Amino acid sequence: MSSEKVIPHSEAATRFNKDVERVNWHDETLWFVREKRDKSAHQIPDWELLRETASQIKNNVLSNIHDYLIEFEANAQKNGIIVHWAADAKEHNEIVHSIMAKHDVKQMVKSKSMLTEECHLNDYLAEKGIEVIDSDLGEYIVQLRKEPPSHIVLPAIHLKKEDVSETFHEHLGTQKGNIDPQYLTESARLSLRNTFLTRKVALTGVNFAIAETGEIVVCTNEGNADMGAHLADVHIACMGFEKLIPQRKHLGIFLRLLARSATGQPITTFSSHFKKPRDGKEIHIVIVDNGRSTQLGREDFRNSLKCIRCGACMNTCPVYRRSGGHSYHNAVAGPIGSILAPNLDMSKNADLPFASTLCGSCTNVCPVKIDIHDQLYKWRQVLVKEGHTPKAKTVAMKTMATVLANPTIFNIAGKSGRFVMKNIPGLVNNKMNKWYDQREMPEVPEESFREWYKKNSREAKAKDNE
Amino acid sequence: MSSKADILNKIKQNQPAFITNLPDLNLLSSENPDVLSTYKTVLKNIGGDPVEVANYAEIIEYIKSNYNLEKRLITTIPELSEIAALDWTNDDPHSLQDVELNVIKAHFGVAENSALWVTDDVLGQRVSPFIAQYLAIIVHKKDIIATMHQAYERIGNQEYGFGTFIAGPSKTADIEQSLVLGAHGARGLIVFLLD
Numbered sequence A: 001m002s003s004e005k006v007i008p009h010s011e012a013a014t015r016f017n018k019d020v021e022r023v024n025w026h027d028e029t030l031w032f033v034r035e036k037r038d039k040s041a042h043q044i045p046d047w048e049l050l051r052e053t054a055s056q057i058k059n060n061v062l063s064n065i066h067d068y069l070i071e072f073e074a075n076a077q078k079n080g081i082i083v084h085w086a087a088d089a090k091e092h093n094e095i096v097h098s099i100m101a102k103h104d105v106k107q108m109v110k111s112k113s114m115l116t117e118e119c120h121l122n123d124y125l126a127e128k129g130i131e132v133i134d135s136d137l138g139e140y141i142v143q144l145r146k147e148p149p150s151h152i153v154l155p156a157i158h159l160k161k162e163d164v165s166e167t168f169h170e171h172l173g174t175q176k177g178n179i180d181p182q183y184l185t186e187s188a189r190l191s192l193r194n195t196f197l198t199r200k201v202a203l204t205g206v207n208f209a210i211a212e213t214g215e216i217v218v219c220t221n222e223g224n225a226d227m228g229a230h231l232a233d234v235h236i237a238c239m240g241f242e243k244l245i246p247q248r249k250h251l252g253i254f255l256r257l258l259a260r261s262a263t264g265q266p267i268t269t270f271s272s273h274f275k276k277p278r279d280g281k282e283i284h285i286v287i288v289d290n291g292r293s294t295q296l297g298r299e300d301f302r303n304s305l306k307c308i309r310c311g312a313c314m315n316t317c318p319v320y321r322r323s324g325g326h327s328y329h330n331a332v333a334g335p336i337g338s339i340l341a342p343n344l345d346m347s348k349n350a351d352l353p354f355a356s357t358l359c360g361s362c363t364n365v366c367p368v369k370i371d372i373h374d375q376l377y378k379w380r381q382v383l384v385k386e387g388h389t390p391k392a393k394t395v396a397m398k399t400m401a402t403v404l405a406n407p408t409i410f411n412i413a414g415k416s417g418r419f420v421m422k423n424i425p426g427l428v429n430n431k432m433n434k435w436y437d438q439r440e441m442p443e444v445p446e447e448s449f450r451e452w453y454k455k456n457s458r459e460a461k462a463k464d465n466e
Numbered sequence B: 001m002s003s004k005a006d007i008l009n010k011i012k013q014n015q016p017a018f019i020t021n022l023p024d025l026n027l028l029s030s031e032n033p034d035v036l037s038t039y040k041t042v043l044k045n046i047g048g049d050p051v052e053v054a055n056y057a058e059i060i061e062y063i064k065s066n067y068n069l070e071k072r073l074i075t076t077i078p079e080l081s082e083i084a085a086l087d088w089t090n091d092d093p094h095s096l097q098d099v100e101l102n103v104i105k106a107h108f109g110v111a112e113n114s115a116l117w118v119t120d121d122v123l124g125q126r127v128s129p130f131i132a133q134y135l136a137i138i139v140h141k142k143d144i145i146a147t148m149h150q151a152y153e154r155i156g157n158q159e160y161g162f163g164t165f166i167a168g169p170s171k172t173a174d175i176e177q178s179l180v181l182g183a184h185g186a187r188g189l190i191v192f193l194l195d
């Protein structure tokens, strides 16, 4: 996949930024979700303790995941579930296809799963002549538009109701220009109900898998995972191996954190625990690695595997909000996606850890306390060292390093910088200066901090001596 | 099956050398002196309707005056046989597509998020709470607890093939964040809080 040409984040973001009104709207919509999260979190007196507890449970999982996986598989099999293992995306897709082929089925209804996005399952199955319909409303909308989801929890957050109305008019024959969300949702409900009633195979993601009991938990608001799974003969559930938690009682922690962090709801409408298949039906679980075991071995980035995919870090990220999910060219966008992506392909995703202000807002909201902004910072260093940085950035950084390492040059550079900005502003406020993109250059102070400090410390000393 | 061995080997090599202990869950408090009123407030906030009733006769009265009895009503509760069918639990689940109202019972409810715990033994069919146009769930007031920690203490090692927490009617906000009730599942949820 590394041969595929991707548009770098900064360039894609520049395009997204052309429509100023839309960018502002996108920014505000996500901030609104972030505020809902805050309100919800503040209502829980134990919030910080909950985060800490969740983080500790996940630390335990990461340190013992080998044994938990064996325990989980054994218990799931005892429950009558068929377990598969996939080393990479290709094997994952082949396993899913082989289950379809075994049952001679050419149609699938799918509920939201970012893992299948990561593996490009839909494209793979399409090539094999299998029709896949995504049933989460947001995913359904972007699927009709032939776009990937732009957010892991809110797949169509980048679209306005006018866009959805156009799309549904074209594909579902809804009234042209009717932008009422109630009406549009109802149309999708009717169309998808027919899908649920006619599919023999349903695929879902997995939010949590419990080692102790061998059951899996799937959380949705719409009930689409359940409509699919309980009406089909075969339920395929795909999970990255990091979805494991040790015991059933630990769900009490994660279910309290997940929806509150994601959308501000106290819990998702449905938190479904699948333990055994219905009589005569099948449940398959596909456990996927696809680079996760490599990330487990990268000590600095290991913690990213604690992620429960709530999306809070995206909603709060000033860069994500103003650049849009698609600019990250990765199934998982935003801050956490920018940590996961270089693990999958360093050269293709070298730009992503730079798509952050490192303000730390992501780290502050993360319900499992992943040190997100520190990891982004560390990735930058790894990528620079391995020679993956964009050229312009490399030159600029090298220059900066020389300047910062040498007090005399720093002094001269500072003086001449201030002189230039004051007297020939055009020299810095131009297209050549990447820093000037999206930014006003600062007002130039009369003197540098260094000069100010020299003077004032002398004055202060004199005062003290009085 | 060689992938399994490869994956597990690689995980074993790459996981941290020391096992971190599991935290003490008892540190988290589960207090709430007024679980019933919290339950009702939270349920209303997420689009459900709490209705307090003294007995099954009141539930029957409520359903008679709020739903069209000409349409298909189903239940798993024998006390409601006057208004809803009981003989559907072995049917093909697809045949439930025309159900207007389904009335079931929950094991317990959780005040902090208004979720109700149901398992296949009270569902009749797994798809029943999802496929009906409207859903009503009965829960005893004494079975409302404060938080999810207590919920899982109560579930303990309970055996089930399928279990789910239901909190409010099915909903979506995928179109410009406007909340719409009734995405694929029930368009409305009544919770009968029984004395």
Ligand code: SF4
Pocket: A261, A306, A307, A308, A309, A310, A311, A312, A313, A314, A336, A362, A365, A366, A367, A368, A369, A370, A372
């Ligand atoms: S990194 Fe944290 S905040 Fe971001 S999606 Fe994962 S769990 Fe949520």
